[in-house]
Amino acid sequence: MSLRMLADIGGTNARFALQSDDGQLEHIEVLSCAAHATLGDAMTAYLEGAARRGAEVQSVRRAGIAIANPVEDDLVSMTNHHWSFSISKLRTERALDTLLVVNDFAALAMSLPYLAPSQRTRIGGGVELAARPMGLIGPGTGLGVSGVIPAGTEWIALAGEGGHVSFAPANREEYAILDMLWNEYGHVSAERLLSGRGLELIHRALSGKQAGAADITSAALDGSCADARRTVDSFCAILGSVAGNVALTLGATGGMYIGGGIVPRFGALFAQSAFRQRFEDKGRLGGYLARIPTYLITEQYPALRGVAAMLSRAH
Ligand SMILES: Nc1ncnc2c1ncn2[C@@H]1O[C@H](COP(=O)(O)OP(=O)(O)OP(=O)(O)O)[C@@H](O)[C@H]1O
Known part of the structure; x- marks a missing residue:
């Protein structure tokens, strides 16, 4: 052996x-x-x-x-x-x-076609189509982005660097966060916000206070800090926008998946957040995105x- x-x-x-x-x-x-x-x-x-x-x-x-x-x-x-x-x-x-x-x-991404229903949790509606591209986004230390595309009976995984695309705000609060970060960094990427350090930056932008990522999540979860809760909500909403961008770019009608170490730590706050609404909030393409299911990967070592x-x- x-x-x-x-x-x-x-x-x-x-x-x-x-x-x-x-x-x-x-x-x-x-x-x-x-x-x-x-x-x-x-x-x-x-x-x-x-x-x-x-x-x-x-x-x-x-x-x-x-x-x-x-x-x-x-x-x-x-x-x-x-x-x-x-x-x-x-x-x-x-x-x-x-x-x-x-x-x-x-x-x-290569694990996505093989995930069992018990290894993922659905967020919102939609139904995946068979043998179509599947998208992936995952905040951790950095922001990973990828997907798989079907090729005959096999799948081909994409190896891009989509976490480093430019961040685009979708409302005035996010514009204010971007404005703060423009002063500190030349290029503000999606990863700058959608990562452990990003959670801390959003918290600082919204509250003016420094806190560590794990402390922000636990204060949001136990309800002890309104700023921490706003921070997690804002993070999830921004993740919805960026995930929608990935799904549009890849034509991910096979489903859009969320991986990485951070989102599973949000527990029930993720499903309650504006993630799905912001995923679908793409003007005339809203109906297209509403048909794409989004899944949180729950398998521990995909x-x-x-x-x-x-x-x-x-x-
Ligand atoms: N409870 C928490 N809430 C939010 N973020 C957390 C929490 N605990 C740790 N983090 C952040 O999660 C990040 C680590 O993510 P992860 O566990 O996915 O590690 P990783 O696989 O090494 O990251 P990557 O693959 O993105 O390089 C760190 O930035 C850390 O600050």
Whole structure:
């Protein structure tokens, strides 16, 4: 029996797993990126830990890594963290036959056609069409955007950088947020607002106060702070607008999906927010968007499943 190593590396969290020949994911671990100097160090820490728990890590000859940055050539450099590495060097150092490195949201997108109903929650109406493009957006440390398009009996995942498109306000409150950020940053991207740091910036713009992302969410959830609640509502509304833009751009009539680590933490506040209304609020194309269902991904490690599917196809 041989094992494959899978990883999903974000700007904050590095998620690892081993996959056995029967396709099961085992020894899933989430490591903090900040606690390790390099990706190689994090891999070593993970594999040593798995070996201590009885995994036969010496049988790993194939590995797939989904990582939060564009993957264009041999040298990979993360956008939201300081890790960088050469794919060919890492493959040689680890004595791997295959090391597949792909964009994390391309891997996450690859999991969408295979999600079971229990691995997603629907927000609002609409019905997906079979064999049509599916869109993906996910706020975390950064804002990932991707999708899959059908190609015969297979799916092709897109690896774009749509989180960095320019932010467009949809009302005066959002215009005021943009105005504040124009003074601090030249280019204000969607990611500037739709990320952990973005939640903090929206809160500062609306209240004039500094607070951490996790504190804002918990104060919104327990009802102890009106500014925190407004911040989460504003974040969800902006996410609806940007998700609608992605759905329009891709023609995502196969469904629009929300991933990333932040939205699941909003709990019931997300379904209660203006997300869906703003998703549909696109003038004459409102009816087109109303027919597209939006889903929150609830599966815990979807990108690991996506990169496993991509690795199984790689030489
Ligand atoms: N309770 C919370 N509410 C809102 N944001 C939170 C909360 N806890 C953590 N965050 C923010 O979530 C972000 C981490 O997101 P995530 O868990 O998706 O990590 P990641 O996969 O490393 O990110 P990415 O893939 O975007 O690089 C951080 O910016 C952090 O500030």
